[in-house]
Amino acid sequence: MPRSELKRAYAAPAVEKTFEILEYLATQPRGALVSEIAADLGRTVGELFRIVVVLENLGYLRKSQTTDRYTVTYKLLDIAFRATPSQDLVRAALPEMQGLALETGQSCHLVVPARGHGMVVAREEQPGTRGFSLKVGTIVDIVKSCSGQVILAYSSPTRVDRMLREVEEERHLTVDRAWLAERQETIRQTGFDSRPSPITQGVTDISFPVFGFDKHVVAALTIPFLSFIDGSQKVEIEAARDMLRRTTERISDRLGYQP
Secondary structure, rough: OHHHOOOOOOOOHHHHHHHHHHHHHHHOOEOOOOHHHHHOOOHHHHHHHHHHHHHHHHOEEEOOOOOOEEEOOOOHHHHHHHOOOOHHHHHHHHHHHHHHHHOOOEEEEEEEHHHHHEEEEEEOOOOOOOOOOOOOEEOOOOOHHHHHHHHHHOHHHHHHHHHHHHHHHOOOOOOOHHHHHHHHHHHHHHEEEEEEOOOOOEEEEEEEEEEEOOOOOOEEEEEEEEOOOOOOOOHHHHHHHHHHHHHHHHHHHHHOOOO
8 A cells, every 4th residue: 555545544633733733832932822833733723722731731731821822841851761762871971961061160961863953862051150051952953063963973874864864854955965974074083073153152062972882873962162251261172172072982881882
C-alpha cells in the first residue's frame, strides 16, 4: 500500500491536532490564546478547545491566570529525558559543568541534536552576579551555531545528511553543503569551534564535542564566553578553552568513551 494511503488508513485526527498544538506552542515563548492557535493552524476553536483543556489537565500545557495564554510546560522535557539517552548524558555532565562554571567564572550549556535543530538539555550558570546563559529547552540552529557545527563535524556522513534533510524540510530552505563541509573540516582539524556570537555582542562561543561509549558524538558543550570591558573576568578565553576541553574529555570518559 502506498505511503499516502497508509497515512489515510491509520489517521488519528485528535492525535495529529495534539502534536500540532504542542509543536506550535514550542515556537511561541509568550504563549498563545486558543483563538490564536486555531487561526495560525488553520483550525477552528471548536476543533482544538477540548484538546487544549485535556493537555492542560494532564500537565503538558499551562494557562496564564492573567492573560489566558497557554504555554508548554517542562513535563515534555522530563519525558524526553526519561525516554532517551539524554538522562544519562545530563547525569554525567552536570557535576563536571558545575566545576567548569566555578573554575572559569563563565556559564556553560549542553546541546544535543533534535530533528532539524539543536536543543539545550542542561546548563550551569556562572556563580557571580554577571553572566550570560541559555535556558534549558532553548532551540539552537544546528547549521549555523557553534554547538551545532561541532555536532555535525563529528557525526557520520549518513547522520549529517539526515540532519540536513530535516533542516531543509523543517525550514523550506537549501543548506549550502560545500560551505558547511569546509567548516566541518576546520573544526575536525582544531578539535573545537570558537567564534564571536552571531546574536550577543561581547560573547565568544567556544564548543567542544562530547562522545559516548559507541564513539559517536552525543552532544556539544559550549561556553558563551562573556568578556567584561574592565577585564574582570575570572580567566582569559584561552584558559577557559583549555578547561572546557578537559571537561568534555571527563564527561566522555564518564559515558564510557575510549579514544
